[in-house]
Amino acid sequence: MARRIAYALIPGAAMLLVTGAALGQGMQTFKSEKTAQRHCPADTIVWLNKSSANYHYKGDPWYGRTQRGIYVCKVEADKDGMREWTSSK
Helix, strand or coil: CHHHHHHHHHHHHHHHHHHHHHCCCCCCCECCHHHHHHHCCCCCEEEEECCCCEEECCCCCCCCCCCCEEEEEHHHHHHCCCEECCCCC
C-alpha cells in the first residue's frame, strides 16, 4: 500500500520540480532593494512573492513584507512570466 502511494506521488513531485525550475529562469534575485537597483539602474525594482509569482511595487501594502519574497528587476520578472499583483477590492 505504501509503495502505491509513493508511486502516485512521484509524478506530482516531478511536476513541482519542473515548474519551480521554470519560474525565475534567468532572473537575478536580491536580498536588498539597493543591490537590485545597482543591477538594473534604469529599471523599476519590485518585490516578488515567490509563493504566488506576483510582484509588488513600492507603495503596495505587501512590498517587502511577504515571508517568501525577494527583490527583482521588473523587466526580468516580466520575461520570466511573473505578474503584477492586483488588489481584490
